[in-house]
Amino acid sequence: QSALTQPPSASGSPGQSVTISCTGTSSDVGGYNYVSWYQQHPGKAPKLMIYEVSKRPSGVPDRFSGSKSGNTASLTVSGLQAEDEADYYCSSYAGSAHVVFGGGTKLTVL
Amino acid sequence: EVQLVESGGGLVQPGGSLRLSCAASGFTFSSYEMNWVRQAPGKGLEWVSYIGSSGSTIYYADSVKGRFTISRDNSKNSLYLQMSSLRDEDTAVYYCARGSGTPMVDWGPGTLVTVSS
Numbered sequence: 001q002s003a004l005t006q007p008p009s010a011s012g013s014p015g016q017s018v019t020i021s022c023t024g025t026s027s028d029v030g031g032y033n034y035v036s037w038y039q040q041h042p043g044k045a046p047k048l049m050i051y052e053v054s055k056r057p058s059g060v061p062d063r064f065s066g067s068k069s070g071n072t073a074s075l076t077v078s079g080l081q082a083e084d085e086a087d088y089y090c091s092s093y094a095g096s097a098h099v100v101f102g103g104g105t106k107l108t109v110l
Numbered sequence: 111e112v113q114l115v116e117s118g119g120g121l122v123q124p125g126g127s128l129r130l131s132c133a134a135s136g137f138t139f140s141s142y143e144m145n146w147v148r149q150a151p152g153k154g155l156e157w158v159s160y161i162g163s164s165g166s167t168i169y170y171a172d173s174v175k176g177r178f179t180i181s182r183d184n185s186k187n188s189l190y191l192q193m194s195s196l197r198d199e200d201t202a203v204y205y206c207a208r209g210s211g212t213p214m215v216d217w218g219p220g221t222l223v224t225v226s227s
């Protein structure tokens with residue numbers, strides 16, 4: 001499977017909102033409501049932020065939200081804070097327990 | 111508290127073998143599906159392999175199929191990845207992760223595998 005397509009970078013000022021896109025195909029993003037988003041700070045393990053397109057695990061601020069339209073999923077971070085600066089990866093189920101990740105987006109808080 | 115701790119990484123020559131382990135605690139290991147995910151230096155995440163809770167269902171990414179073997183010992187709360195015929199491009203931090211794959215709820219800190227002569 002090919003990696004999902006994410007913009008390499010995104011940025012916003014504190015308090016602003018930023019949206020990161022994640023484009024796949026009908027065989028992954030478009031075919032299943034199993035899109036997840038992970039946050040990764042430098043040198044750390046990924047942390048689950050969104051699962052099943054728009055659900056938030058316990059403890060994740062409601063400033064993080066997810067959505068999907070067709071073959072493209074999106075992560076929106078509202079009310080940007082300095083600690084949101086990190087790499088963000090989307091992932092999607094691709095059948096037979098296979099998972100495909102996006103290339104990652106580096107979010108910079110200006 | 112869920113804890114996953116990988117071990118077994120290190121420097122290995124191309125063509126060599128290495129066995130990674132992941133020690134799990136804080137949850138009923140035998141009830142959960144597990145995965146290995148890797149991240150090459152400065153690169154993105156790549157799913158490597160999946161194993162069902164009983165160990166009877168196993169899947170691999172095409173990039174490692176035939177070279178890597180995932181297994182688990184539920185009596186020891188441990189997950190393994192036997193890697194053989196290692197290539198330069200297998201150099202990465204290897205994470206074990208709890209969950210069906212979508213999502214992977216908990217991750218270990220990772221163990222670095224370096225394939226180099």
